[in-house]
Amino acid sequence: MVQVPAVRNALRILNLLSSVGVPLSASRITAELGIPRSSVYHLLTEMEEAGYVMPLPEEKTYGLGIAAYSLANVYATQQPLVNLGAKYVRNTAEVVAGCGQIARLVGPEVLYLYDYRSPGAPVSSLAAGARLSAARTASGRAIISALPETEARSVYTIGESAGLSWRDFQTECQKIREAGFAEEIDESVRGFRSLSVPVLDHLQRPAVALTVTFLTSRDIGEKEKEMVVTCLQRGATELSQRIFGLGAKQGSSFMGRVLNGAGPLRGKLNP
Numbered sequence: 001m002v003q004v005p006a007v008r009n010a011l012r013i014l015n016l017l018s019s020v021g022v023p024l025s026a027s028r029i030t031a032e033l034g035i036p037r038s039s040v041y042h043l044l045t046e047m048e049e050a051g052y053v054m055p056l057p058e059e060k061t062y063g064l065g066i067a068a069y070s071l072a073n074v075y076a077t078q079q080p081l082v083n084l085g086a087k088y089v090r091n092t093a094e095v096v097a098g099c100g101q102i103a104r105l106v107g108p109e110v111l112y113l114y115d116y117r118s119p120g121a122p123v124s125s126l127a128a129g130a131r132l133s134a135a136r137t138a139s140g141r142a143i144i145s146a147l148p149e150t151e152a153r154s155v156y157t158i159g160e161s162a163g164l165s166w167r168d169f170q171t172e173c174q175k176i177r178e179a180g181f182a183e184e185i186d187e188s189v190r191g192f193r194s195l196s197v198p199v200l201d202h203l204q205r206p207a208v209a210l211t212v213t214f215l216t217s218r219d220i221g222e223k224e225k226e227m228v229v230t231c232l233q234r235g236a237t238e239l240s241q242r243i244f245g246l247g248a249k250q251g252s253s254f255m256g257r258v259l260n261g262a263g264p265l266r267g268k269l270n271p
Helices: 005-020 026-033 037-049 066-072 079-095 138-145 149-158 166-179 222-244 253-260
Strands: 053-056 061-064 099-106 109-117 131-133 182-185 192-200 206-215
Touching (some): 005 026, 005 037, 005 053, 005 061, 005 066, 026 037, 037 053, 053 149, 061 149, 066 099, 079 109, 079 206, 079 222, 138 182, 138 192, 149 166, 192 222, 206 222
Antiparallel strands (some): 053 061, 099 109, 099 206, 109 131, 182 192
C-alpha cells in the first residue's frame, strides 16, 4: 500500500482537534502527535487555506474550520434522516397550520433539505433547497447553539450577525441552550415565526434542525407553543436514537431536557 505521510498527518490533526473540542497551539499538536513542528505549521497553513482549520491569533491556537464541520455534517443529507424526520415536522406543523422544515448548516448558511406545508398554510420562502443566513434563522441558531464555541464563532464571523455583537450572540445562544429550543419572529421571513430544535449525531454534535414555521399573526398561547416545542424535541430525540444510536440517557443539554423532563417543560413530557 502506498503511504502518504502528509495526508495521514493532516487527518491526525483533524481527529485531534475534533476529539479535544478546544483550540490547540501548534506546539501542543506537535507534543500530542509527535509530528515535527515545522511540518505541523506547514500542514496547518494548507488546512487553513482549505477551510479545515481556523486560526485564533489572539490565543495563538487553531480550531476546526467551517469546511471540517460541513464535511462531518454531510451524513445529515442522506435519505434515512430526512425520511424519518419528515413525519415529525409534518405532524407538528399541522398543530399550528404551518410549515415544517428540516435544515442543516452549510458554512455560514442553513440549507433547507425538506419542507412540508400543511393544508391551508401560507407559502414561505423556506422551501427545500433554499439557503438563508444561519444566524438569522431559528434553524441556524438551534444548530449553532449546539456547536463548540470556536465553531459557533466561525459561523458568526463569516456570516451575517443579525445585528448582534459576538458577546450578545453568545448570550442568545446560551438562552437557546437553557430553553431547549430556538425561536425567531419576523427576522428571516417577514410575517412568519419559527420554532426549532437540533438533532444530535453519535458525537453529540448537531446534524440537522427540525423546525416549524407559521404566521406571526397566528397568536398561539404558551400552552400551544409548549406543545410544538415538545413534539419537535421528542422527534429530535428519537432521530438521535434511531439514526445515530444515542442511548436514552445520552444527549446534550437540549436532549437532556427532553429525556429527563427538565427545563421549561419539566413534568409535562411523560403524561
